[in-house]
Amino acid sequence: MTPEELQEISDSEKEAQSKYSHTVNVCVAAGCLSCQSQNVKDALEKEIKTQGLEQSCCVKGAGCMGLCSEGPLVSADNKILYKKVAPQDAPAIVQSLGQAPVSRLVCATDVPFFQKQKKIVLENSGVIDAERVEDYVAASGYAALIQALTEMTPGEVIEQVTRSGLRGRGGAGYPTGLKWSTVAKAASARKFAICNADEGDPGAFMDRSVLESDPHRVLEGMLLAAYAVGASEGYFYVRAEYPLAIKRLRLAIKQAERLGLLGSNICGTRFNFRVDVRLGAGAFVCGEETALIASIEGKRGMPRPRPPFPAQAGMYGEPTLINNVETYANVPSIIRNGGDWYAKIGTEKSKGTKVFALAGRIQNTGLVEVPMGITLREIVFEIGGGIPEGKQFKAVQTGGPSGGCLPSQFLDMPVDYESLARAGSIMGSGGMIVIDETACMVDVAKYFMDFCMSESCGKCIPCRAGTYQLYELLNRITHYQASPQDMDVLAELCDLLKNTSLCGLGQSAANPVLSTLRYFGDEYKAHVSSQTCQAGVCGNSGGAR
Amino acid sequence: MNAAAGVKTLRIDERDFSARADETILEVARQNGIFIPTLCELKGLSEVGACRLCLVEVKNSNRLLPACVTRVEEGMEITTNSQRLERYRRSILELLFTERNHICSVCVSNGHCELQSLAQKLGMDHVHFPYRYPKAQVDASHPRFLVDHNRCILCSRCVRVCDEVEGAHTWDVKGRGINTQIISDLDQPWGSSETCTGCGKCVHVCPTGALSEKGRSVAEMMKRRQFLPYLTLMREDRE
Numbered sequence: 019m020t021p022e023e024l025q026e027i028s029d030s031e032k033e034a035q036s037k038y039s040h041t042v043n044v045c046v047a048a049g050c051l052s053c054q055s056q057n058v059k060d061a062l063e064k065e066i067k068t069q070g071l072e073q074s075c076c077v078k079g080a081g082c083m084g085l086c087s088e089g090p091l092v093s094a095d096n097k098i099l100y101k102k103v104a105p106q107d108a109p110a111i112v113q114s115l116g117q118a119p120v121s122r123l124v125c126a127t128d129v130p131f132f133q134k135q136k137k138i139v140l141e142n143s144g145v146i147d148a149e150r151v152e153d154y155v156a157a158s159g160y161a162a163l164i165q166a167l168t169e170m171t172p173g174e175v176i177e178q179v180t181r182s183g184l185r186g187r188g189g190a191g192y193p194t195g196l197k198w199s200t201v202a203k204a205a206s207a208r209k210f211a212i213c214n215a216d217e218g219d220p221g222a223f224m225d226r227s228v229l230e231s232d233p234h235r236v237l238e239g240m241l242l243a244a245y246a247v248g249a250s251e252g253y254f255y256v257r258a259e260y261p262l263a264i265k266r267l268r269l270a271i272k273q274a275e276r277l278g279l280l281g282s283n284i285c286g287t288r289f290n291f292r293v294d295v296r297l298g299a300g301a302f303v304c305g306e307e308t309a310l311i312a313s314i315e316g317k318r319g320m321p322r323p324r325p326p327f328p329a330q331a332g333m334y335g336e337p338t339l340i341n342n343v344e345t346y347a348n349v350p351s352i353i354r355n356g357g358d359w360y361a362k363i364g365t366e367k368s369k370g371t372k373v374f375a376l377a378g379r380i381q382n383t384g385l386v387e388v389p390m391g392i393t394l395r396e397i398v399f400e401i402g403g404g405i406p407e408g409k410q411f412k413a414v415q416t417g418g419p420s421g422g423c424l425p426s427q428f429l430d431m432p433v434d435y436e437s438l439a440r441a442g443s444i445m446g447s448g449g450m451i452v453i454d455e456t457a458c459m460v461d462v463a464k465y466f467m468d469f470c471m472s473e474s475c476g477k478c479i480p481c482r483a484g485t486y487q488l489y490e491l492l493n494r495i496t497h498y499q500a501s502p503q504d505m506d507v508l509a510e511l512c513d514l515l516k517n518t519s520l521c522g523l524g525q526s527a528a529n530p531v532l533s534t535l536r537y538f539g540d541e542y543k544a545h546v547s548s549q550t551c552q553a554g555v556c557g558n559s560g561g562a563r
Numbered sequence: 564m565n566a567a568a569g570v571k572t573l574r575i576d577e578r579d580f581s582a583r584a585d586e587t588i589l590e591v592a593r594q595n596g597i598f599i600p601t602l603c604e605l606k607g608l609s610e611v612g613a614c615r616l617c618l619v620e621v622k623n624s625n626r627l628l629p630a631c632v633t634r635v636e637e638g639m640e641i642t643t644n645s646q647r648l649e650r651y652r653r654s655i656l657e658l659l660f661t662e663r664n665h666i667c668s669v670c671v672s673n674g675h676c677e678l679q680s681l682a683q684k685l686g687m688d689h690v691h692f693p694y695r696y697p698k699a700q701v702d703a704s705h706p707r708f709l710v711d712h713n714r715c716i717l718c719s720r721c722v723r724v725c726d727e728v729e730g731a732h733t734w735d736v737k738g739r740g741i742n743t744q745i746i747s748d749l750d751q752p753w754g755s756s757e758t759c760t761g762c763g764k765c766v767h768v769c770p771t772g773a774l775s776e777k778g779r780s781v782a783e784m785m786k787r788r789q790f791l792p793y794l795t796l797m798r799e800d801r802e
Contacts (some may be wrong), residue, residue, distance in 0.1 A: 480655060
């Protein structure tokens with residue numbers, strides 16, 4: 019593959035697309051597929067055939083368009099968005115092409131949900147066909163890779179990433195450029211690059227959607243990383259619960275191999291890279307990097323103490339770069355537009371955009387990409403459309419089981435790594451669960467502790483037995499069986515877990531309890547001293563779950 | 564002063580020491596008679612850093628570090644004992660006692676048990692977490708040994724000695740979290756294991772009464788570990 023050949027693919031694809039005067043995109047990512055968008059797509063294709071418009075109209079299976087709660091979503095000519103489309107709406111939609119849109123199906127796009135977003139990672143989602151590499155190439159895909167391989171040294175690639183200020187999107191927010199340069203400097207003939215797609219936080223579906231909607235972008239980002247750090251072997255670690263993401267990723271790898279973008283002597287350079295997909299069997303702890311490596315190596319997925327960090331000794335003891343799906347997906351845009359361009363977006367210490375999965379008690383459930391520094395209020399009330407059924411906002415949970423619940427006093431706080439940490443939560447991988455007045459915060463804490471307890475790997479004692487004791491304690495509180503002394507034990511166990519656990523799962527398992535204790539301590543007190551649950555969730559028969 | 568390559572100087576509990584760069588905090592402490600409690604660590608086996616009893620405070624580190632796996636660094640200032648560490652260590656031991664059924668008075672290892680003696684040494688005189696009293700199994704299918712899961716603390720010494728020293732890898736771990744359990748082969752009775760060589764190394768590295776020889780009554784099971792340093796030494800010589 020040379021720059022000219024890539025251009026040729028792009029040109030011929032653009033030419034083929036320009037033959038059609040109308041394009042209808044149907045979302046075929048998991049969310050819309052689950053409400054029968056495949057039937058909608060089939061109906062549209064059939065309708066176009068019966069009207070004899072095959073030459074001028076094309077139907078494309080595109081990726082996620084974001085507003086999952088209104089699915090199946092269909093967009094006509096990338097201008098008009100239709101919501102809740104049923105197969106029987108196909109004739110009306112096809113007839114309206116080039117004319118006035120079908121008003122009963124139109125989904126307004128001049129609302130904050132669309133206007134307040136800034137799309138980098140998701141720029142192709144809902145626009146291109148995830149199963150066709152040509153479509154990705156026509157959207158400037160792989161241009162960054164070819165540019166890097168032919169015009170830039172690995173050091174220059176790292177410099178751009180460092181200048182961009184990109185930080186790990188998997189949760190901890192470690193500076194990506196620094197990580198890359200550490201692996202690049204490690205002396206070894208064999209290095210690995212790994213993509214962590216073991217997304218496991220309850221209510222989070224960012225990585226899944228990116229892989230389903232734009233797998234080539236992640237692959238390109240990983241190739242750029244591999245070139246920068248000198249890795250020649252790579253693995254995608256995807257959870258097996260994401261069959262569609264796996265299918266599209268495997269297809270993308272095959273297509274890239276066929277184009278010579280993967281394999282030996284990529285683009286006629288000395289850069290070799292081959293990549294494999296490994297499926298996670300459903301253990302949350304395998305998202306922790308050392309456990310993930312153990313799992314790929316074929317061992318039981320359990321973390322080991324760090325140091326040594328994977329950057330020094332990872333897969334088979336060799337230097338290994340691990341980044342999350344969203345981190346890699348940012349890289350092609352950074353190389354294409356320059357690190358300085360990316361650094362202009364966001365806040366001083368948190369650059370760029372972040373994809374959030376909005377879930378829970380919120381009007382617009384779905385996937386959004388917003389610039390760092392946006393306030394929680396903007397995300398929840400403007401983009402998210404607020405709380406349904408006129409209920410009161412109570413808290414927003416970020417960071418999954420490692421994060422915390424933030425009450426209304428933080429709604430005007432900018433969303434960046436530091437602010438969230440100061441407030442007692444974390445950025446996490448991007449799950450955002452909105453909680454309204456009908457939820458009991460002790461019950462919420464219990465839910466997350468139950469999750470951590472069943473996902474603990476069992477290696478270290480504080481996590482293995484501590485999460486059990488904490489869960490049982492929370493269970494007693496929600497059953498009104500706890501004594502005031504139990505509250506001291508609760509605090510003691512949280513402190514023990516945080517300071518003595520082996521890996522991040524155990525160290526952060528107490529966060530949901532700590533943050534609810536901090537901001538909703540009254541609810542705990544009411545359960546213990548006056549046997550009342552303000553939300554009416556708990557009773558003598560126990561919590562809601 | 565630091566001209567000699569690979570030698571580091573550090574402070575442990577207000578005393579100065581020198582150490583080879585590849586040594587761990589625990590090794591240096593032991594050489595100099597400083598006691599750091601351990602349960603999963605055993606010289607001659609790989610370190611896993613799982614029991615968290617050997618956590619120490621290191622100046623300018625915001626986290627506690629496990630002494631068994633942390634290599635020494637120049638100028639490190641380490642505290643092996645403080646009120647905070649004592650509290651954590653006692654809590655960890657209490658969690659271990661509540662996790663399974665550790666009833667010393669009827670245990671074959673009574674008086675020779677590492678868990679028991681650590682509890683005595685660290686002053687764990689009561690348990691303030693509720694006991695779980697799980698229903699755990701005893702597997703006596705092996706002709707010479709038995710495994711009593713009531714006493715197991717999941718230190719994984721048996722797993723490591725069987726894999727790393729004997730080379731059989733009969734033992735492994737199944738399940739997650741609180742339901743984690745040691746298994747022989749693919750979770751079949753020990754007596755029907757096809758990989759077990761019957762060497763008994765696992766029995767003798769086990770810190771508690773979880774693995775024992777048959778025919779021992781209460782307090783009769785003494786563990787003999789001399790083989791481990793000896794084997795390690797002989798293998799080093801050969802390499």
